[in-house]
Amino acid sequence: NSKVIQTPRYLVKGQGQKAKMRCIPEKGHPVVFWYQQNKNNEFKFLINFQNQEVLQQIDMTEKRFSAECPSNSPCSLEIQSSEAGDSALYLCASSLAGQYYAEQFFGPGTRLTVL
Amino acid sequence: GDSVTQTEGLVTLTEGLPVMLNCTYQSTYSPFLFWYVQHLNEAPKLLLKSFTDNKRPEHQGFHATLHKSSSSFHLQKSSAQLSDSALYYCALSENSGTYQRFGTGTKLQVVP
Numbered sequence: 001n002s003k004v005i006q007t008p009r010y011l012v013k014g015q016g017q018k019a020k021m022r023c024i025p026e027k028g029h030p031v032v033f034w035y036q037q038n039k040n041n042e043f044k045f046l047i048n049f050q051n052q053e054v055l056q057q058i059d060m061t062e063k064r065f066s067a068e069c070p071s072n073s074p075c076s077l078e079i080q081s082s083e084a085g086d087s088a089l090y091l092c093a094s095s096l097a098g099q100y101y102a103e104q105f106f107g108p109g110t111r112l113t114v115l
Numbered sequence: 116g117d118s119v120t121q122t123e124g125l126v127t128l129t130e131g132l133p134v135m136l137n138c139t140y141q142s143t144y145s146p147f148l149f150w151y152v153q154h155l156n157e158a159p160k161l162l163l164k165s166f167t168d169n170k171r172p173e174h175q176g177f178h179a180t181l182h183k184s185s186s187s188f189h190l191q192k193s194s195a196q197l198s199d200s201a202l203y204y205c206a207l208s209e210n211s212g213t214y215q216r217f218g219t220g221t222k223l224q225v226v227p
Contacts, residue, residue: 004158033214041202043217055213091159101147101208104215106158 003027004107006092007074011112013082020078021110025094031055032075033104034067037089046090049075082114117142119207121218128225134177134192136221138205141186146207148181148188149215153202162190162203195225 005024013019025032034046047057049069061067069075079086089111093104118141128134140146153159163172165181165188172179177192188205202222206215 031213035217041220041222043204043220045214045216048214050213101164103149103161103164106151106160108158 004092004094004105005074006090006107006110008110009108011110012115013112014115015083016081018078018080019082019086019112019114020076021090021112022074022076023092023094023107024074025092026105029094029096029105031095031097031102032069033093033095034061034077035091035093037091037109039088043091046077079112082112084114087112087114117146117207117209117216119205119216119218121203121205121221123221124219125222125224128195128223130197130225130227131194134190134195134199134223136190136203136205136223138179138188138190138218139186140188140205140207142207142209144209145183146209148179149206149208150177150179150188150190151204151206151217153204153220155201159202159204195223197225197227199223200225 003026007022030051033048036044046061047067048055066078089109091109093106095102095104120139148165150162151159152162163174179188179190181188202220204220205218208215
């Protein structure tokens with residue numbers, strides 16, 4: 001069973017507010033991913049890290065999100081100014097390696113509602 | 116670019132009947148394919164993934180075969196159980212990238 005921890009489980013924000021969520025990857029997993037799962041259950045990759053370095057991110061993440069994975073602290077994903085369209089389940093996953101065949105272990109997600 | 120297609124949004128089956136969920140993909144390179152399962156209000160978890168050789172991965176009665184000729188990795192099970200009701204995602208990872216691209220998912224409903 002996955003031991004990826006995500007907090008908070010639920011987050012409610014008004015439009016324009018910051019929304020911050022955290023993730024503790026499985027112990028020993030250097031690679032962390034963030035995905036957005038929308039109301040149609042579609043996954044969108046947002047950003048990933050290997051140790052503290054960003055591996056890849058999409059345009060939207062670069063412009064509107066702030067993410068980091070500091071050493072010895074939880075990883076975090078923050079939306080700078082929430083929009084209604086950001087309402088979704090944000091899933092954090094970690095893997096043992098950055099190789100493309102590595103299994104990802106998912107946390108339970110943070111469900112963000114933007115009013 | 117790479118992509119994953121799951122054509123069925125919802126599959127409803129009677130318990131005991133065989134399961135087949137479709138997954139096709141487009142990839143420039145030799146990809147790895149994965150099936151993840153997400154039960155209601157739970158995190159997605161890996162069900163099975165393709166091998167580099169021609170072995171057929173199996174787990175919990177499910178299996179899938181990577182057919183490079185047809186770019187498919189369909190998920191199958193000989194007899195559906197009520198507990199198989201969940202969302203199933205096919206995902207692809209290429210050796211040029213570092214993350215997995217997910218299909219739109221198929222909701223499997225198994226009824227008595």
